[in-house]
Amino acid sequence: MIAWDDAPPPAKLKVGPLRAIAAIIRGVLVLFWTVLTVAIYLILKLVEPALGGAKPRYAALRLWSRIMLRLIGLRRIVHGELPPDGTALVANHSTWADIIVFSSIGQVAFVAKSEVAKWPLIGWGAQMMDTMFVERRSSAAERQRIEMVERLERGQQLLFFPEGTSTDGMRVLPFKSALFSAFTNMPDTLIQPVAATYVPAPHLPRAFYGWWGDMSLGENIWALLTHSYGGAVHISFAPPVRAQDFAGRKALALHCGEQVRADWARHSTDSNAAD
Template sequence: MEGPHHKVGLAGWVRFILKALPLAILVFGCLALLLLVRLIERPIYGQRRPVTPYITQFVCRNALRIIGLKFSVEGKPLNGAGAVVANHSSWLDIFVLNASKRIYFVSKAEVANWPGIGWLARATGTVFIKRDPREAEAQVKMFRERLSLGHRLLFFPEGTSTDGRRVLPFKPTLFAAFLTPELKENLNIQPVSVVYRHAEGADVRQYGWWGDMDFGTHLVQTLSAAKQGSVTVVYHEPIRVADYDNRKLLARDAEAAVRGSLIEAGVLD
């Protein structure tokens, strides 16, 4: 069985090169295009971004095709502005969730300074936040401004990625911002399950990226694999925030919805 740290042989390196080159051309070529379009889009529309999210979605859908990861969607994505919360298994989630719907990720501030990933995150309109209670008021203002533009903001309430075989408890602290008077009355939160299925003969944790795993090593392992599995994005019924007064209950119900699809798929340990 191929494990998450399988040895990459000659055939594996050939597969890696044949996928990595077109993937790099796709991502960085379209990043250059996106930045050029932003030179026109930004002065006219500011953060509204009526064009560039389509470039991001095009990149992500075709990246999954290059990787060979079969992709499907169940349920109906939230229309209009709102928040989306999902389980987090891998860096692949960025491609998978952008492929299924035009969204904007909310990420910890440190990601903005990561080589490569940080550049892509900034270019695609990611919202960066500091995990500091003193920043709470500013963050609520930022969320309100982005939601008023019709953006769907995506959060990973687990706070970290996993091996894909578990859902960590959703941190209720994140949900406190949704319950502020400025947001709660008109805000819907849609729970989303990202369900990875390993390839036949591969380790059940094939796509998980957790602990101290190095990104480059995991990228090589993923692209060099002899067989690829599949991923399904399951959109659940949106939750009306105005029905809640307690962030813990809101987090619990969102987590239960996300966990349910992974239990149904038989991927949870």
């Protein structure tokens, strides 16, 4: 993945002492809630066979995500029909917070490049959340297709970010058609475009939630903890499609990208997330 850096990062926001204290308290709550959820999640994963499947731990993950959104000051607004089990989701990617946002909607498992599995802490968290790691080698394509089919048959909702990078949240980049090649051998699989549109509070810059280029993850998290209250994220689900309804992967990628871009734009001009 090449980091998108076609826009300068927003200026750093001033943090007064009271705002800093409030952010530290929120950070402690975030850490406590995350540690508690990880413990519950791992226990549920151990006893998963006795519980008849993965639904209980995904329910715990959804609860974690929804409370996390409240803690970082994001109101979740859902539009359209939620995806059925076993649906592939394709979405725009603006920020690391997308992981929290999309984990709040169902049995979502993310699809990421294999290098992510080796990242300190983040790689462990991604593996714990059932992330599917993919390699670009052609020799791995069939094995990965089989794994994808098996996951979808188990009811997972595999989520792809076809832009190939995160952005400033002010646009949706063209979807890379190569990421849709797996669907050409899965003609009956439901593929649902989904758009996440972040709307910051009126006093914040429009690109406040974006994370791109050389921006520091730590600084971005601190900005959310100190200034994020009053924001909203619109999650818009478009009607699902099937690969068999398109001439090829490029046509499928173009359709999904246009649908996500249209749904994203529908809410990107909201002037006040608190309305």
